[in-house]
Amino acid sequence: MLPSMDTILHDHCRLDPAKPIIVGVSGGPDSLCLMSVLRQAGYRLIVAHFNHKLRPEADIEANNVEQMAARFGLASVIEHADVRAYAEKEGLSLEDAARALRYRFLFQRARQQNAQAVAVGHTADDQVETVLMHFLRGAGLTGLKGMAYRTVLPTFDPEIPIVRPLLDVWREDTILYCATQGLRPHHDPSNQSVNFLRNRLRHLLIPTLETYNPRFREAVLRTAQSLAADHEILTTAADSAWGTCVVQESPGLIIFDTTALAGLAVGLRRNLVRRALEHIHPEAEVTYALLERASAFLADASQRQVDLMRGVRLLREADQIYVVSPEATLPFDRWPQIPEGVESLPLALPERLQLSGSWVLTAEKWNIPALAWEQIQENEDPFQVWLDADSIEGELFLRPRQEGDRFEPLGMGGHTQKLSDFFTNEKLAQRARDRWPLLCVGEKIAWIPGYQPAHSFRVTQSSRRILYFILTKVK
Amino acid sequence: MLPSMDTILHDHCRLDPAKPIIVGVSGGPDSLCLMSVLRQAGYRLIVAHFNHKLRPEADIEANNVEQMAARFGLASVIEHADVRAYAEKEGLSLEDAARALRYRFLFQRARQQNAQAVAVGHTADDQVETVLMHFLRGAGLTGLKGMAYRTVLPTFDPEIPIVRPLLDVWREDTILYCATQGLRPHHDPSNQSVNFLRNRLRHLLIPTLETYNPRFREAVLRTAQSLAADHEILTTAADSAWGTCVVQESPGLIIFDTTALAGLAVGLRRNLVRRALEHIHPEAEVTYALLERASAFLADASQRQVDLMRGVRLLREADQIYVVSPEATLPFDRWPQIPEGVESLPLALPERLQLSGSWVLTAEKWNIPALAWEQIQENEDPFQVWLDADSIEGELFLRPRQEGDRFEPLGMGGHTQKLSDFFTNEKLAQRARDRWPLLCVGEKIAWIPGYQPAHSFRVTQSSRRILYFILTKVK
Numbered sequence: 001m002l003p004s005m006d007t008i009l010h011d012h013c014r015l016d017p018a019k020p021i022i023v024g025v026s027g028g029p030d031s032l033c034l035m036s037v038l039r040q041a042g043y044r045l046i047v048a049h050f051n052h053k054l055r056p057e058a059d060i061e062a063n064n065v066e067q068m069a070a071r072f073g074l075a076s077v078i079e080h081a082d083v084r085a086y087a088e089k090e091g092l093s094l095e096d097a098a099r100a101l102r103y104r105f106l107f108q109r110a111r112q113q114n115a116q117a118v119a120v121g122h123t124a125d126d127q128v129e130t131v132l133m134h135f136l137r138g139a140g141l142t143g144l145k146g147m148a149y150r151t152v153l154p155t156f157d158p159e160i161p162i163v164r165p166l167l168d169v170w171r172e173d174t175i176l177y178c179a180t181q182g183l184r185p186h187h188d189p190s191n192q193s194v195n196f197l198r199n200r201l202r203h204l205l206i207p208t209l210e211t212y213n214p215r216f217r218e219a220v221l222r223t224a225q226s227l228a229a230d231h232e233i234l235t236t237a238a239d240s241a242w243g244t245c246v247v248q249e250s251p252g253l254i255i256f257d258t259t260a261l262a263g264l265a266v267g268l269r270r271n272l273v274r275r276a277l278e279h280i281h282p283e284a285e286v287t288y289a290l291l292e293r294a295s296a297f298l299a300d301a302s303q304r305q306v307d308l309m310r311g312v313r314l315l316r317e318a319d320q321i322y323v324v325s326p327e328a329t330l331p332f333d334r335w336p337q338i339p340e341g342v343e344s345l346p347l348a349l350p351e352r353l354q355l356s357g358s359w360v361l362t363a364e365k366w367n368i369p370a371l372a373w374e375q376i377q378e379n380e381d382p383f384q385v386w387l388d389a390d391s392i393e394g395e396l397f398l399r400p401r402q403e404g405d406r407f408e409p410l411g412m413g414g415h416t417q418k419l420s421d422f423f424t425n426e427k428l429a430q431r432a433r434d435r436w437p438l439l440c441v442g443e444k445i446a447w448i449p450g451y452q453p454a455h456s457f458r459v460t461q462s463s464r465r466i467l468y469f470i471l472t473k474v475k
Numbered sequence: 476m477l478p479s480m481d482t483i484l485h486d487h488c489r490l491d492p493a494k495p496i497i498v499g500v501s502g503g504p505d506s507l508c509l510m511s512v513l514r515q516a517g518y519r520l521i522v523a524h525f526n527h528k529l530r531p532e533a534d535i536e537a538n539n540v541e542q543m544a545a546r547f548g549l550a551s552v553i554e555h556a557d558v559r560a561y562a563e564k565e566g567l568s569l570e571d572a573a574r575a576l577r578y579r580f581l582f583q584r585a586r587q588q589n590a591q592a593v594a595v596g597h598t599a600d601d602q603v604e605t606v607l608m609h610f611l612r613g614a615g616l617t618g619l620k621g622m623a624y625r626t627v628l629p630t631f632d633p634e635i636p637i638v639r640p641l642l643d644v645w646r647e648d649t650i651l652y653c654a655t656q657g658l659r660p661h662h663d664p665s666n667q668s669v670n671f672l673r674n675r676l677r678h679l680l681i682p683t684l685e686t687y688n689p690r691f692r693e694a695v696l697r698t699a700q701s702l703a704a705d706h707e708i709l710t711t712a713a714d715s716a717w718g719t720c721v722v723q724e725s726p727g728l729i730i731f732d733t734t735a736l737a738g739l740a741v742g743l744r745r746n747l748v749r750r751a752l753e754h755i756h757p758e759a760e761v762t763y764a765l766l767e768r769a770s771a772f773l774a775d776a777s778q779r780q781v782d783l784m785r786g787v788r789l790l791r792e793a794d795q796i797y798v799v800s801p802e803a804t805l806p807f808d809r810w811p812q813i814p815e816g817v818e819s820l821p822l823a824l825p826e827r828l829q830l831s832g833s834w835v836l837t838a839e840k841w842n843i844p845a846l847a848w849e850q851i852q853e854n855e856d857p858f859q860v861w862l863d864a865d866s867i868e869g870e871l872f873l874r875p876r877q878e879g880d881r882f883e884p885l886g887m888g889g890h891t892q893k894l895s896d897f898f899t900n901e902k903l904a905q906r907a908r909d910r911w912p913l914l915c916v917g918e919k920i921a922w923i924p925g926y927q928p929a930h931s932f933r934v935t936q937s938s939r940r941i942l943y944f945i946l947t948k949v950k
Contacts, residue, residue: 135610136687138694140701144619200687208683212611212675219613222763226615229742230709236740237712265711267704288697 005037005165012149013163019116020044021163024106025076027065029185030121033174034166036181038119039072048109048118050102051080054094061186068183079105095196107156115160122147122164125171128220129201132209140288145231146224154282168221238271245272247320252280252328256321261298270295273314276323280312317429330431333357336383336449336471337435338400345398347439349467353398355437358474361398361449365389366466373461382450383472387457389465394442396467400435407445408454419445426451439469480512480640487624488638494591495519496638499581500551502540504660505596508649509641511656513594514547523584523593525577526555529569536661543658554580570671582631590635597622597639600646603695604676607684615763620706621699629757643696713746720747722795727755727803731796736773745770748789751798755787792904805906808832811858811924811946812910813875820873822914824942828873830912833949836873836924840864841941848936857925858947862932864940869917871942875910882920883929894920901926914944 009015023038025031025047038045047069051062062078069076087097106118127146134143150163166174178185209216241264248255254276261269273294277286290308297306297314298321305315311326324330337356338345345353351363376386405419423433428450439447446457449471459466484490498513500506500522513520522544526537537553544551562572581593602621609618625638641649653660684691716739723730729751736744748769749761765783772781772789773796780790786801799805812831813820820828826838851861880894898908903925914922921932924946934941 135698136684136691136694138688138690138697140698141616141705144698144702197687205683205687208680209611212672212680213613215613216611219611222613223610223615223619226742226745226763226766227619229740229745230616230705231742232740233709233712233742233746234705237708265704265707267701267706267708270701270704271708288701 005041008149008165008168009038009041009043013117013119013165014150015043015119015163016116017042017044020046020113021117021119022046022048022106022110022113022115023119024102024121025049025065025069026121027061027068027186028121029174029178029183030123030126030166030171032068032121032183032185033169033177034119034121035069035072035074036177036183037165039074045074046109046113046115047074047076048106049076049078050105051078052083052098052102053080054083054098057186064184064186077109081105103153103156107153107160110160111157117150117161117163119163119165121166121174123166123169123171123174124221125202125217127167127224128206128217129198131220131224132201132206133197138288141227141231141234144224145227148228170217234267234271238268238275241268241272242275248331249279250328252325253330254279254323255331256323258316258319258321261321266295269298273298273323277308277312280323280325281310284309284312318427332432332435333473335359335429335432336361336437336473337432338398338437340435343399347396347398349396355398355471356435360472360474361437362470362472363396364468366468367464373459373463376459381470382452384470385447385449385453385468386459387446387453387467387469388459388463389467390463391457392441392446392467396446397440398437399440401433401438405438405445407448408456410452410455410458412455414455419448422448422451437471480516483624483640483643484513484516484518488592488594488640489625490518490594490638491591492517492519495521495588496592496594497521497523497581497585497588497590498594499577499596500524500540500544501596502536502543502661503596504649504653504658505598505601505641505646507543507596507658507660508644508652509594509596510544510547510549511652511658512640514549520549521584521588521590522549522551523581524551524553525580526553527558527573527577528555529558529573532661539659539661552584556580578628578631582628582635585635586632592625592636592638594638594640596641596649598641598644598646598649599696600677600692602642602699603681603692604673606695606699607676607681608672613763616702616706616709619699620702623703645692709742709746713743713750716743716747717750723806724754725803727800728805729754729798730806731798733791733794733796736796741770744773748773748798752783752787755798755800755803756785759784759787793902807907807910808948810834810904810907811836811912811948812907813873813912815910818874822871822873824871830873830946831910835947835949836912837945837947838871839943841943842939848934848938851934856945857927859945860922860924860928860943861934862921862928862942862944863934863938864942865938866932867916867921867942871921872915873912874915876908876913880913880920882923883931885927885930885933887930889930894923897923897926912946 015021021038021043023031023035023045025035027049035045035047047065049062049065051058062080066076066078081101083094083098083101086092086101087094090097092100109115110118131144131146137143147164147167149165149167150161152159152161175185206217213219245256245260245264246254247257256272256276261272264272270291273291274286277284277290293306294308294314297303301316303316305313307313313324315322315324322330336359339356347353347363349363349365351361353361355361379386401419406416407419407422408414408416409422428436437449438445439449444456445454447453447469490496496513496518498506498510498520500510502524510520510522522540524537524540526533537555541551541553556576558569558573558576561567561576562569565572567575584590585593606619606621612618622639622642624640624642625636627634627636650660681692688694720731720735720739721729722732731747731751736747739747745766748766752759752761752765768781769783769789772778776791778791780788782788788799790797790799790805797805811834814831822828822838824838824840826836828836830836854861876894881891882894882897883889883891884897903911912924913920914924919931920929922928922944
């Protein structure tokens with residue numbers, strides 16, 4: 001009557017006969033069937049019953065479960081809590097409060113007992129109702145694939161999985177099973193439960209849909225199975241794309257490489273953004289509308305930043321996209337910065353100077369150019385510069401920017417422009433500007449590392465004595 | 476009122492303003508809206524109306540469409556056919572017959588006019604109904620993703636696509652659009668159309684579902700969009716897997732490499748089987764149940780073959796899986812075979828003999844062994860053998876098997892076994908056995924190419940004169 005459970009228990013739920021399992025038993029036919037099936041398959045069980053205290057019979061039912069477990073020679077743990085009070089306190093619906101307390105109890109016991117898993121009696125009917133609920137709400141693949149035989153619920157435990165061996169078994173078959181096994185279930189409490197939407201689906205909507213397709217429930221179950229397989233492929237593809245696109249992964253912060261991200265299919269890009277958001281807020285509901293906004297942001301390179309949810313932002317900087325929580329500190333490591341609080345760093349050549357992060361400035365004086373002028377012209381590293389020593393009168397020092405700073409760009413024949421305009425033209429991130437190192441002589445900026453030397457201090461073919469500076473990021 | 480159509484027409488439908496488009500116009504608000512939108516966007520249109528002749532007003536409506544096209548300065552083509560007669564003749568439902576004739580007409584005209592696409596007025600409501608219909612029936616991702624902005628329908632034309640620019644526009648908005656543009660649509664004929672299931676969905680089921688979620692239609696539209704993006708990722712993954720797993724692709728036949736196939740995720744494997752079946756029967760409906768049977772076959776290496784649909788079989792041979800139509804000839808190329816009709820091929824050494832396919836037998840006589848005995852012992856090519864010439868009395872010849880053939884395997888000290896048992900033990904495919912070449916001397920089999928020499932004819936350390944045979948596949 002039941003499908004062969006061995007493959008499901010062993011391959012899909014990946015249960016180990018040697019380690020204990022916490023089995024959640026309400027006393028209804030689903031969970032009694034589950035308890036009996038697991039026991040007959042030789043697994044080590046601890047029966048756990050959560051008394052919601054929502055109905056008058058609740059205490060009697062808790063007693064019954066305890067006695068049934070004892071009759072099977074199984075240990076049992078019973079707990080109760082005031083669901084109504086908890087719901088009011090937390091501002092939850094009765095149904096959400098009941099689920100939260102019940103799962104918390106099951107996973108706490110699983111931890112205490114060193115259990116390999118929490119097993120629950122969700123049936124094929126529960127699966128159909130879940131998928132239908134997601135369909136009505138407008139879910140993506142993740143919702144429409146329904147529940148899995150085995151999955152981790154990070155809200156309750158980061159490691160111990162929940163397993164659902166009866167996902168392929170119809171509720172009706174669990175009732176028949178109980179009858180043939182001499183088990184006396186309560187009238188399934190979930191039917192009178194607080195979950196009103198589920199009950200409307202079960203008793204009204206699904207029968208209506210069965211007038212369109214008498215095998216509607218089987219159809220949805222098949223859909224869920226087929227989508228679960230597709231979801232697995234997608235997960236593999238997304239894992240690989242994550243590896244390619246993520247530059248940095250730390251609490252509250254994911255950094256993507258913009259070019260790598262742009263090379264992905266739309267769906268995969270959306271998928272990575274979803275992952276990043278879930279990384280930052282594991283419990284947040286990542287809606288489709290939210291992903292749409294994120295996609296629009298990614299597609300429009302002129303946008304600098306967008307707020308997505310609860311202060312989580314997407315931020316574009318140079319060739320990177322940051323997904324960042326309000327608490328996270330953005331990394332400064334990719335830029336040279338003058339340490340906070342330092343207003344001036346005098347240089348006595350030769351010099352080796354440690355800046356913030358892992359940046360180091362090295363400076364040398366060359367009386368005879370060690371490089372031909374042509375080679376200097378061909379310099380491709382903007383963090384390396386040669387200056388004409390004879391044009392420099394006064395002490396050299398590094399400092400952050402000051403109000404009113406101006407700079408004399410190369411090739412502008414002595415004309416200056418506002419430093420802030422220069423930074424804006426070069427699209428340097430705002431937050432990098434305040435502590436950006438500037439090589440100065442007196443009032444003048446001689447070199448903006450990462451960009452260019454000032455016109456007056458450049459090396460020319462007639463330069464005799466040369467100063468050499470290089471900023472490097474030490475790994 | 477309508478979403479910005481430029482991106483949709485240009486990016487999603489990939490329409491070229493320079494080339495003509497056949498636009499299917501029923502005269503209802505959807506198709507009039509489409510005609511007007513395309514015209515205003517500057518595309519070159521030919522209006523095509525198919526008169527189903529199913530309702531009394533049909534002729535008047537056809538006239539109206541012609542006049543409206545003329546008023547817009549557009550060419551139009553009208554055609555009619557007896558849908559009812561066609562349906563009866565072909566044993567189709569009225570709705571399937573109407574669709575088949577209408578699409579055939581549209582694509583024929585598109586061909587004649589060198590059109591880039593056939594444009595039709597499917598709206599967001601049609602999309603929701605389509606997805607809902609698939610959901611009720613139990614579809615996978617391919618069905619649930621709904622219709623695409625642009626797609627090829629191989630049944631009607633192998634190249635010219637159908638485009639659906641209004642997939643994001645609600646039917647209601649096309650009605651409003653027509654009103655503001657002074658267009659006078661017919662009362663949408665599809666409402667009284669032959670498509671009863673669609674009408675039940677539209678007028679009964681969707682309003683019911685909207686009591687569960689007032690924004691149900693938007694939700695389904697979003698789901699379809701999200702699944703379409705996922706489907707794109709899957710297609711990319713499947714393309715790549717197809718490249719890895721498919722050994723041969725010819726009409727009526729796909730050959731997979733078993734090991735490569737086994738390395739894939741379940742869903743991807745199922746996906747490749749679906750593709751293979753669609754390659755063989757482009758119009759077949761590949762059901763989930765069918766893919767389940769195929770998956771079960773793939774998972775069970777002991778199964779040799781399974782019939783899937785319309786005589787299409789899955790066949791396991793050595794390290795390959797064949798998906799094969801009843802008409803296809805299975806390749807023999809991988810095996811040496813005695814040509815059909817030939818009963819004996821005498822050998823006069825040295826010899827070079829052409830067998831079926833591209834196999835060639837080369838035979839030589841060595842009076843002094845050219846190889847040390849140890850080297851002969853280390854032979855790893857089963858299609859190469861050395862025999863002891865002095866053990867061979869009589870003429871050598873190749874022949875196919877005969878009733879009652881026995882063989883003396885190596886190391887069995889002269890004992891023989893039935894050739895058929897030998898083949899079975901070695902798991903040689905049945906269809907390869909009848910014409911398998913056997914090297915014989917008188918009544919005895921001296922060598923089974925691909926396997927081993929007979930015990931009596933083997934080379935030993937005391938062999939003086941040696942015969943050398945090799946079968947090679949010439950590219």
